Structure formats: C-alpha cells, structure tokens
Amino acid sequence: xxxxxxxxxxxxxxxxxxxxxxxxxxxxxxxxxxxxxxxxxxxxxxxxxxxxxxxxxxxxxxxxxxxxxxxxxxxxxxxxxxxxxxxxxxxxxxxxxxxxxxxxxxxxxxxxxxxxxxxxxxxxxxxxxxxxxxxxxxxxxxxxxxxxxxxxxxxxxxxxxxxxxxxxxxxxxxxxxxxxxxxxxxxxxxxxxxxxxxxxxxxxxxxxxxxxxxxxxxxxxxxxxxxxxxxxxxxxxxxxxxxxxxxxxxxxxxxxxxxxxxxxxxxxxxxxxxxxxxxxxxxxxxxxxxxxxxxxxxxxxxxxxxxxxxxxxxxxxxxxx
Numbered sequence: 001x002x003x004x005x006x007x008x009x010x011x012x013x014x015x016x017x018x019x020x021x022x023x024x025x026x027x028x029x030x031x032x033x034x035x036x037x038x039x040x041x042x043x044x045x046x047x048x049x050x051x052x053x054x055x056x057x058x059x060x061x062x063x064x065x066x067x068x069x070x071x072x073x074x075x076x077x078x079x080x081x082x083x084x085x086x087x088x089x090x091x092x093x094x095x096x097x098x099x100x101x102x103x104x105x106x107x108x109x110x111x112x113x114x115x116x117x118x119x120x121x122x123x124x125x126x127x128x129x130x131x132x133x134x135x136x137x138x139x140x141x142x143x144x145x146x147x148x149x150x151x152x153x154x155x156x157x158x159x160x161x162x163x164x165x166x167x168x169x170x171x172x173x174x175x176x177x178x179x180x181x182x183x184x185x186x187x188x189x190x191x192x193x194x195x196x197x198x199x200x201x202x203x204x205x206x207x208x209x210x211x212x213x214x215x216x217x218x219x220x221x222x223x224x225x226x227x228x229x230x231x232x233x234x235x236x237x238x239x240x241x242x243x244x245x246x247x248x249x250x251x252x253x254x255x256x257x258x259x260x261x262x263x264x265x266x267x268x269x270x271x272x273x274x275x276x277x278x279x280x281x282x283x284x285x286x287x288x289x290x291x292x293x294x295x296x297x298x299x300x301x302x303x304x305x306x307x308x309x310x311x312x313x314x315x316x317x318x319x320x321x
Contacts, residue, residue, distance in 0.1 A: 001133065003045045004172045005181060014184050017108050017200065020046035024183035029286040031182035032189050036286070038144025040180040042187040044163070045137035045171060048111030050093075052102040052118070054127035061102060064121055064227070065093070066209065068220040074099035077156035077163075079218045082117065087208050087231025091117075092199040092218065094163065096156040103154040103165050105138045107199045137168040140187060147178045160194060189283040192293055195247055195318045201260065202245060202280040202293055208232070210241035211295065213319045243277065243295045244319035250282065250290035251312040257282040257290055258308040264294055267305040267312065276300050279308050293318075 003021045006013060010026030013019065021043045024031060034040040052061060062070035067080035074097055082091040091114050093104040106114055111131055118129045141147050141162040149155055149164055156163040166174055175181055191198065197212040208231060209219045219232060235241055250257070258279045265273040277296030285291050292313070296306075298321050306313040 001046060003043050003137075005043045005045075005175055008175070008181065012183070014046075018046060018184050020108070022181075022183040024185050025181060028183070028185055028189075028284065031180070031186035032286040034180055035142040035182050035186055035190055038142050038146075040142070040182050041145070041147065041175075041178055042140040042142075042182050042184065043137075043171070043175075044105070044140050044184075044187075045168065046108045047133075047138050048106040048108060048114070049132040049136045049138065049165060050104045050106060050111050050114060050118075051130050051132050052104075052127055053100065053130070054125070056125040057102050057127050058097065060122075060125040060127050062223070063225075064118070066219040066226060066228075066232070067095075068223040069095070069097075069102075072097050075155070075157075077158050081209060081214065081218050082114070083209075083226070083228025083231070085227055087228040087235075088205065089199065089203050089207050089209060089212075089214075094156060096154055096163075098154045101154070103156075105156075105163060105165070110199070135168055136165045137171045139164050139166050139171070139174065141178075142190075150174070160190075160196070185283065188281065189285045189291075192247075192281055192283045192291055193285055193288065195245070195293065197245060197293070198281065202295065204295075207243075207295075208235065208241055210235050211243045211319060212245045240298055240321075241319070242298055244298050244317065244321060245280075246277075246294050246296055247316040247318055248279075248282075248292040248294055248306070248308070248313040249288070249316070250292055250308065252289040254290065254311045257284065258292065258311050262308045262311075264296055264306050264308050264313065267307045271307060271310055276304075276306070282308075 014023040065080035154165040282292035
C-alpha cells in the first residue's frame with residue numbers, strides 16, 4: 001500500500017519488504033538526529049494492522065502468544081511472538097489493548113498468514129479478528145516527542161517512542177502538522193543502535209527467541225502452555241541457544257555496507273574461511289558510523305576479529321554466549 005507521504009519533497013522510496021514508504025527524504029543523518037532529539041515522526045504505514053475484539057480476546061490470545069496478556073492493563077504496550085511447534089519464530093506482534101480492542105502492528109505482508117492462523121484457532125471463543133491495514137496507518141513518534149496524538153487513537157507507548165494507529169485517511173493531514181517526517185532508514189539506524197531485532201531481518205526459518213534476546217520482552221517464562229513452549233523451556237533450563245545476536249562496528253572506510261545475509265568469518269581466515277554467521281541488518285548511524293546486527297555461532301569468542309565479506313567488524317555481545 002503506497003503512502004501518500006511519498007509525494008513529499010525529497011522522498012526516496014524504500015525497497016523490498018519496506019516498499020510503499022520513504023527510505024529517506026534527502027538527508028539521512030538530519031532525519032536521524034531529529035528522531036534522536038525527539039522531534040518529527042516516521043511513516044510506518046506499510047506495516048500490517050490487525051485487531052482482535054470480543055469478550056474473550058485477552059484470555060484467548062494468552063493461549064496462543066509467548067507473552068502474558070490475560071491480565072494486560074488497558075493502554076499498556078507489549079510485544080509477543082507466535083512460534084512453530086518446534087519453537088521457531090513465525091510472527092512478531094507489537095500490541096496494545098485499549099480496553100475494547102487489541103491492536104497489533106506486524107511486518108508488512110505478514111498479516112494474511114497471521115490472520116489465517118488466528119482464525120484457525122478461534123473454536124468456541126468469543127473473538128473477532130480483522131485486517132485493518134486498509135483503514136489504519138502506523139506512525140512512530142520518537143522518545144521525548146511532545147507531539148499531540150489524535151483523540152481516540154490507539155497508542156503503544158514504549159521506551160523507544162509511541163506507535164500511533166492513525167486513520168489512514170488522516171495521514172497526510174497529520175504530516176502537515178507534525179513534521180518533520182523521517183524516513184525508514186533513520187528509524188532502522190536507531191533500531192540497530194538499540195539492538196532491537198526485527199522479524200525476517202534478524203530471523204530465519206530456524207531462529208528461536210533466545211538467540212535474539214526476545215526472552216523477557218516478547219516471551220514470558222512463567223505463563224501457561226503455548227505452541228513451541230517446550231523448546232523455550234528446554235533451552236532456558238537445560239542449555240544455550242546455538243546462535244547469538246551481536247552488535248557490530250563496521251570499518252568506516254568501506255563505501256558499501258554489507259547487505260543482509262553477508263557471511264561472517266574470522267579475520268585471520270579471510271572471506272574464504274569457515275562461515276560463523278551472517279549480517280542481519282546494516283546501517284549508517286549519525287554518530288556511530290557504519291553499524292550492524294548479526295547472528296553468529298554461540299561459541300565464537302567475544303574478542304574474535306571478524307570480517308563481513310571484506311569489511312572488518314568488531315563485535316559487542318547482545319545475547320551472552
């Protein structure tokens with residue numbers, strides 16, 4: 001779904017899964033600095049929006065999600081995962097309940113599969129699941145923003161800012177009064193700085209929550225049964241995940257950033273050495289320079305000198321080995 005904000009001056013469209021919104025509006029670092037200072041907003045209107053209504057919505061979702069939501073207070077933001085039977089991550093949901101409706105925004109294009117799964121699990125519960133992507137757009141206000149939120153809008157307030165579920169028809173008018181708008185690359189740079197994983201970027205078909213540090217933030221270890229819980233409990237109580245998320249400082253002299261999937265090797269082995277992991281997201285940060293998130297084998301030493309392709313990379317642990 002193409003955002004009307006792509007018609008703003010300087011807008012450069014994002015590509016791939018983020019197609020439909022702007023990657024930037026002509027000055028990536030200015031946009032990052034604005035967000036870091038708590039001004040402006042980010043157009044996330046390409047993300048899927050799903051709602052669940054009905055008297056049983058919280059107790060029903062509690063059975064399906066990794067998060068404890070049966071007693072979720074109104075207007076308290078949370079996040080949750082849906083796992084496969086083997087504990088692999090299938091969906092990531094960013095949630096808030098307004099007292100009558102559970103609102104979730106999800107990765108672009110994943111809402112159909114998510115809704116199909118939820119519909120298959122309704123049974124006798126008093127719930128209704130709806131795709132509201134055509135009606136509502138998500139905008140992100142950075143931490144520290146004092147921008148007004150339209151009356152009645154559902155809002156997820158977190159340490160990183162506020163996600164507002166805005167009627168899609170009001171998006172252009174909102175931009176006129178709440179600029180400057182920042183592109184998705186600025187938002188992604190701050191996401192990487194804060195070590196926040198993203199579905200299908202930091203995950204692949206075999207990723208489990210422990211590898212990304214989603215235990216605690218998206219996975220509640222004391223709640224009842226849900227699909228994939230056995231894997232979560234086994235790793236938590238008996239072992240370690242096979243891989244771990246790391247934060248990388250990349251060689252700033254390189255012209256091109258290593259793209260998603262770029263293999264990581266020991267610097268001493270060179271690019272033809274044994275693959276130890278791969279780049280998940282790489283960005284240019286206004287203060288830190290080129291940085292990235294990556295998944296690497298758990299037993300890679302913390303002081304190992306790495307290369308991503310031919311780019312030198314120094315690691316900081318996100319998930320402990």
